Amino acid sequence: MFRILTINPGSTSTKIGIYEDTREVLAQNLSHSADELAEFPTITDQFDYRLGKIMDFLAAQNLSPRDFAAIVGRGGLLKPMVSGTYLINEAMLDDLKHSRYGAHASNLGAILAAMLAKEAGCPAYIVDPVVVDELEPVARITGRPEIERRSIFHALNQKAVAKRFAKSINRPYEELNLIVAHLGGGISVGCHKQGRVVEVNNALDGEGPFSPERAGTMPAGQFADLILSEGLRREMVAKMLAGKGGLVAHLGTNDAREVEKRIAQGDKEAKLVYDAMIYQVARAIAAAAVPVCGKVDHILLTGGIAYSKYLTGKLEEYIGFIAPIVVLPGENELQALAEGAYRVLTGEEQAKEYR
Ligand SMILES: Nc1ncnc2c1ncn2[C@@H]1O[C@H](COP(=O)(O)OP(=O)(O)OP(=O)(O)O)[C@@H](O)[C@H]1O
Numbered sequence: 001m002f003r004i005l006t007i008n009p010g011s012t013s014t015k016i017g018i019y020e021d022t023r024e025v026l027a028q029n030l031s032h033s034a035d036e037l038a039e040f041p042t043i044t045d046q047f048d049y050r051l052g053k054i055m056d057f058l059a060a061q062n063l064s065p066r067d068f069a070a071i072v073g074r075g076g077l078l079k080p081m082v083s084g085t086y087l088i089n090e091a092m093l094d095d096l097k098h099s100r101y102g103a104h105a106s107n108l109g110a111i112l113a114a115m116l117a118k119e120a121g122c123p124a125y126i127v128d129p130v131v132v133d134e135l136e137p138v139a140r141i142t143g144r145p146e147i148e149r150r151s152i153f154h155a156l157n158q159k160a161v162a163k164r165f166a167k168s169i170n171r172p173y174e175e176l177n178l179i180v181a182h183l184g185g186g187i188s189v190g191c192h193k194q195g196r197v198v199e200v201n202n203a204l205d206g207e208g209p210f211s212p213e214r215a216g217t218m219p220a221g222q223f224a225d226l227i228l229s230e231g232l233r234r235e236m237v238a239k240m241l242a243g244k245g246g247l248v249a250h251l252g253t254n255d256a257r258e259v260e261k262r263i264a265q266g267d268k269e270a271k272l273v274y275d276a277m278i279y280q281v282a283r284a285i286a287a288a289a290v291p292v293c294g295k296v297d298h299i300l301l302t303g304g305i306a307y308s309k310y311l312t313g314k315l316e317e318y319i320g321f322i323a324p325i326v327v328l329p330g331e332n333e334l335q336a337l338a339e340g341a342y343r344v345l346t347g348e349e350q351a352k353e354y355r
């Protein structure tokens with residue numbers, strides 16, 4: 001039996017899972033309040049704080065890093081790469097510690113896993129990081145040669161949900177055309193064409209539907225005017241796109257449940273903004289049918305907001321004509337991390353190398 005520790009750092013929490021082979025033994029969401037995180041100027045600066053929380057958690061279970069056969073973190077902003085399990089190496093850690101490809105809470109996954117694995121003397125991995133890139137060449141081109149589209153999305157959950165669904169209907173993932181909409185703090189909509197995500201919005205960088213925390217696609221000229229007229233620095237622009245965009249910007253909350261509560265109380269502004277978000281998700285789903293010429297087997301709705309009957313009901317009205325909709329709410333990321341490591345530990349798959 002392999003005991004595996006999984007670590008998924010998010011913007012406001014660190015989710016931890018303990019697995020025996022691929023069976024969950026314990027999962028815990030360690031929350032970090034805005035006040036606690038406020039004292040750290042950058043995400044990388046949160047390392048010691050989050051490591052301390054993980055060590056406290058392990059100590060409370062009478063466990064130490066040495067009790068694990070592998071430690072797996074959620075992979076962050078790195079060079080574009082194909083889907084799979086990667087051994088964490090120095091090149092990867094160097095890129096993450098210097099935020100060479102951008103700052104994101106998931107960058108801490110590999111750094112934390114590597115530190116704990118060093119103490120344990122076991123391997124450390126990441127699985128399906130947010131930079132999994134399987135875009136078709138035609139999907140990369142924009143109207144400006146200087147700007148190429150990038151694939152940054154909820155790859156870990158999208159892949160896990162798509163594979164789990166394929167298994168549930170006894171079909172190989174590699175034979176299906178699926179549209180997967182991850183509806184969380186960020187929203188990404190991917191077209192999975194026979195096992196490859198050939199089209200997806202860059203959920204972090206101003207593409208696709210707006211979401212609880214992300215601004216999504218905006219008119220480029222008007223956004224440029226805003227940046228210039230306000231003299232905004234790059235960090236401010238990044239915050240407007242991811243963190244302080246979407247529902248946060250319009251309604252001051254990233255909590256879709258709170259927005260639905262306001263709608264139920266008759267708040268017209270909340271309804272207009274929330275309905276606009278749903279409308280944008282529906283348009284993104286319809287657009288994701290293009291790479292497979294409309295031959296979509298199923299549309300999968302996942303992530304926290306997929307729990308909402310209000311949202312899934314409206315989506316059904318908009319895009320039910322494309323393909324059957326399957327609602328698989330929540331996320332499966334800790335499980336997907338454990339499964340990725342397990343495939344490597346058992347020799348079913350070879351760990352890939354990051355260069
Ligand atoms: N029952 C529910 N009805 C409506 N919305 C819900 C429900 N449960 C959770 N949510 C919403 O889901 C969102 C969070 O989703 P999720 O936990 O998937 O995101 P995250 O992990 O924080 O971010 P990301 O998915 O971008 O990594 C929040 O806006 C939350 O209010």
Ligand SMILES: CCCC(=O)O
Pocket residue numbers: 130152153154155185186187203204214
């Ligand atoms: C998963 C990367 C995109 C996001 O955080 O919204």
